Amino acid sequence: MGVRRAPAIDAGRQAGQHPSHAPARQQRGGDRQPLPRHELRLTDVAGNARGPFLSTNLWPYGRYPLSSAPTEVVMQIYKVGGAVRDRLLGRAVSEVDWVVVGATPEVMQALGFRPVGADFPVFLHPQSGEEYALARTERKSGRGYGGFTFHASPEVTLEEDLQRRDLTINAIAEDEQGQLIDPYGGLRDLQARLLRHVSPAFAEDPLRVLRVARFAARYTELGFRIADETLELMRQLARSGELSALTAERSWKEISRALMEPRPDVFIQVLQACHALPELFPELAASFEEQSAHGEALLGALRRCAKHAQPLPVRWACLLLGSAGPAASQEARLQAIAALNQCCKAPRDCQELAMLFGRYHQDALDARTLPAEALLDMLQHFDIYRRPERFEHFIAACEMTAPADGAAQPLPQVDYLRAAAKTAREVAIKPLLEQGHQGAELGKALAAARLEALRRHCQQNANNG
Template sequence: MKAYLVGGAVRDTLLNLPVRERDWVVLGETPEAMLQKGFTKVGKDFPVFLHPETKDEYALARTERKTTHGYKGFAVCATPDVSLAEDLLRRDLTINAMAMLDNGEIIDPYGGQEDLKNRVFRHISPAFCEDPVRVLRIARFCARYQHLGFHIAPETQKLMQNMVKQGEIDHLVPDRVWAETTKALSEQSPSAYFQALRDCSALARIFPEIDALFGVPQTAIYHPEIDTGIHTLMVLDQAALLSNKTTIRFAALTHDLGKALTPVTNWPSHHGHETLGLSALTALCTRLRVPNNYQKLAQQVMQYHTHSHRAFELKASTLCATLVSLNAFKADNHLNDFLLACEADAKGRLGFENSAYPQAHYILAAQKAGADIDSSTVLSGNLQGKEIGIAINRLRTAEISKIKAQFTKN
């Protein structure tokens, strides 16, 4: 069986990066022959098989022909006479269209090694524009490889812009958009994903709520970067430095959506943006079918991030109420995640990148004090219903007041 290592495994090997997965292309075989060799068929739309031992993916060499809009609108030909060069030609970028033999020899018919050397994302053929997912993939590669100095070739950038203008990008399905987005959020430079989409005008079509933030001014004394869109991407990258959780990064990305909805006459002030943006967040999450755990944390961060920033100024009763709203006194709370997103917001400002965020320590201490109260006297008394909750909150507030005194004194 003629099998060649292809795609990302070859690319990352040449970049001296860890190989995340190993994909192979097989020449001269049929699906029946692969099954007889012990492979397991897994591809629904394409002839893809799992190796019986390594579980690597082995795909029969194939060509594709566009039949209709969208990334599934292709007719596939996977006959034994399809050549390696023909299979590689159907791929998106030159750096993803190389194959490797067992002895390390590279088969590179489309100049992938040269583009890899020059840190260029370049499409292989005009067929690139037939699949809208490729716009997302290039943007995701920007998030993964920005630190290595990669950039999009001008002719590829123009092709991406034309795909947006001609409406091909509008045929992306929500599940695929979210799948690519979560991958991008997990990369080293997630802001590069959204910047790449904005550069080709796709951000306004896919994430209009985020695109609307660019050009919205903020008060310079608090936000020297001024532009809310720029601030948002700075916050996202700060979140990436603080945590590898994509839920936190998504919350950081969406925390200021309300600033695009504040009246222009109020700019650069954005009073009430914390609640004003909730409808936009819901619309985004509904449209892209964002999982509930992402949406829940994003809602908390959006609604209460300014409470976190002003924690030392809050009354003990207000802080207690905020912690209750954040479900911070429940065992399955996500207070740490909330605080990391808030810290990213505080640091995602020009000149504030290395600032401390003592509010997090204070809020965690307040949460612990409130959680450690002895509520036995309340529960064993004659109080009922809401009265029990009020009494417990009174006890929590008293303990939080002590913590506040300690922190403000120091």
């Protein structure tokens, strides 16, 4: 594997500046799968009246007539971003992105690529479905994540495209020979385990606060930390008010991915450290004030969620249990949970579990002392008859948030609640139909039968006391 660098960039370690990097020595790697040939030339074919054609071994379609093509176009394609970064870290590569230098949208579509980018030229490969983006630059022109003007043309260089990326470790490209193009020191920062911004333009995009916090949640266990100067730029973004311009949909995409990383607690800690938490989640800020025992308990719950591979609804419910602060009443907490659900536009299963967990969390801990009426009310609200998985997610959230020094607690209430749910489910409807109950009367009779069964369950528990 070889490394090719652009000329050294401005030196400096103050906020908004990046250190210069010395050229790296050439290396070859033997464990790399060869990339397909990616240099394509569009040329006139002598003696053929149909005009210019494209010949390439990238796609098995032979030659392409392009009536409007120039005399010659050289198109170079590079693997970029996460695929290069994760291969260098020895991690599995889940998806591959490509950047195309020297092409136009017309050339891409003539090759059979399907355009999918609404804001800038991105195309899907006709066979692999992987994303190929034309090299582009961007200029800040408004507020928020979408406040940019993009420029894509055959004249945009690879180095210019890489410069607009967020972190140096994401600004490494690989060519068809396996050579690494690393103009901004990404390899050095990979070795130093640093999450560092590429350029001062980092501070123009508020979404990068969430992205860097997410990368910290992913790579903390590999020893990565955020560079001091990058953290300072994140604080500047938090102070600027730009975070308020983020759309709920784009924010949720980052939040949901971060919560599913190996250390979701680090995501929250980074947002707190750069003062973004009050801007993004004001309802949660009070729970994560410095040295807050309640906040530490919630962070511990998120760690246990990751350790036990809990699904996203469980992780979201555990986090939102901290809504409105540790001393909040149940009513205030439910209002705060509803507000967070709404502002983040969380999916329905996450919203429902968070609300149910906020409402019934304490009842679950007190389950053995609940009267049968309260127990039935809880089970009915979870719709245990048609959605048993939601009740299991609730129980999992109870176990993750139980006071513990490390591992999740095996709560004795869990077996009791599961037995109560089983008791309620086993009440048969057939005898009630045979008794002539129909419609609304059948519903009332079924609820009464379930209540009676739960009373026996509670009494048996009291006797076994």
